[in-house]
Amino acid sequence: xxxxxxxxxxxxxxxAAPGQALQRAGIVGGQEAPGSRWPWQVSLxxxxxxxxxxxxxxxxxxxxxxTAAHCVGPEVHGPSYFRVQLREQHLxxxxxxxxxxRIIPHPNxxxxxxxxDIALLELDKLVNxxxxxxxxxxxxxxxxxxxxxxxxxxxxxxxxxxxxxPPPFPLKQVKVPVVENSVCDRKYHSGLSTGxxxxxxxEDMLCAGDSGRNFCQVGQHPxxxxxxxxxxxxxxxxxxxxxxxxxxxxxx
Numbered sequence: 001x002x003x004x005x006x007x008x009x010x011x012x013x014x015x016a017a018p019g020q021a022l023q024r025a026g027i028v029g030g031q032e033a034p035g036s037r038w039p040w041q042v043s044l045x046x047x048x049x050x051x052x053x054x055x056x057x058x059x060x061x062x063x064x065x066x067t068a069a070h071c072v073g074p075e076v077h078g079p080s081y082f083r084v085q086l087r088e089q090h091l092x093x094x095x096x097x098x099x100x101x102r103i104i105p106h107p108n109x110x111x112x113x114x115x116x117d118i119a120l121l122e123l124d125k126l127v128n129x130x131x132x133x134x135x136x137x138x139x140x141x142x143x144x145x146x147x148x149x150x151x152x153x154x155x156x157x158x159x160x161x162x163x164x165x166p167p168p169f170p171l172k173q174v175k176v177p178v179v180e181n182s183v184c185d186r187k188y189h190s191g192l193s194t195g196x197x198x199x200x201x202x203e204d205m206l207c208a209g210d211s212g213r214n215f216c217q218v219g220q221h222p223x224x225x226x227x228x229x230x231x232x233x234x235x236x237x238x239x240x241x242x243x244x245x246x247x248x249x250x251x252x
Contacts, residue, residue, distance in 0.1 A: 030153070030174030035089050038154050040136035041171060043085040044071055044121075045097060051083050053091050053169075056155045057121070059135045062128075065121040066138075069109040072119050079103055084123060087132040091156055091169035099124040115202045149178040151208050179207040 042057035042065050055071035065084055072082070083097035101124045108116035127133055145151070154173045159165055165172070184207030188200040201207055 030159070030172045033089075033154055033171040033173040036087075036132050038171065038173070039087065039130075039132055039134040041086075041088075041154055042067070043088055043091060043156065045083040045085060047081050047083075051085075051095070051097055053156060054082075057084070059086065059127070059133065060138060061135055062126045063123045065123065067119055067121060068112075069105040069117045069119040070112050072103050072121075073105055073109070077103075079121075082121070084121065086127060089171055093168065098127070113200075115204045145178045145206065147178055147180045147183075150175050151178060153208070176208040179209065181205065181207055183207075 040059040042059055043053050044055040044057050044065075044067055045051035046054040055067055057065045057067035057071075060066045079100040079102060082100050082103075084100060085095055085097055088095070100121050102122035103119060104122070105119040106116040109118070110116070129135070152173055152175055154171060156165055156169055156171060159172065181201050181203070185199060185201040186196075189196055192200075194200060
């Protein structure tokens with residue numbers, strides 16, 4: 001059975017904007033996603049000279065979006081600094097940006113490397129649910145994903161190491177296998193000065209990826225491992241936030 005996770009949608013993705021982009025994350029070895037296949041996919045925008053793509057997210061309720069806490073922090077900006085775009089196959093094409101009324105980072109979030117990297121965004125109004133816009137059903141808290149479980153990753157990230165997503169900035173998808181956290185942690189420690197007794201991949205993270213089809217979590221704030229080094233190492237899977245562990249908190 002193929003498990004569909006919202007975990008990938010929490011990644012901080014490349015700011016794929018005309019004439020300007022920062023290498024912040026990527027989906028490597030994927031393909032363009034079919035239209036309306038991921039109706040919960042969200043593009044989180046920030047106020048610059050224009051509303052620039054900043055992070056991915058998942059619609060989990062007609063008025064709530066799940067994203068990464070580092071996308072709205074560590075010093076949380078006011079809701080007016082952000083907008084949400086739904087049902088977008090290509091970035092910046094027929095934007096209909098939605099305002100946010102409230103930002104709720106996880107109470108235990110301090111930095112990416114310490115875990116709890118998750119946040120809820122309350123939209124100003126309920127969105128209309130349709131074939132193109134639907135909330136994702138998060139797995140129950142008790143659900144486990146054994147190594148080898150195939151997961152989908154979606155977003156607007158780099159298409160290769162150092163290669164930005166080109167116009168018209170299509171939504172990308174890639175299928176990757178879950179990797180045992182202990183195996184992933186050992187790979188991340190390889191060649192690093194971090195002591196083996198200091199966990200890089202924590203319990204609330206989930207590793208997925210392989211040498212040919214990988215995604216890379218890179219943000220402005222310190223990720224669980226050195227960014228440039230590990231983004232170029234295709235033998236190291238990458239750990240996004242394990243959303244299932246936050247069931248009781250996100251359900252409040």
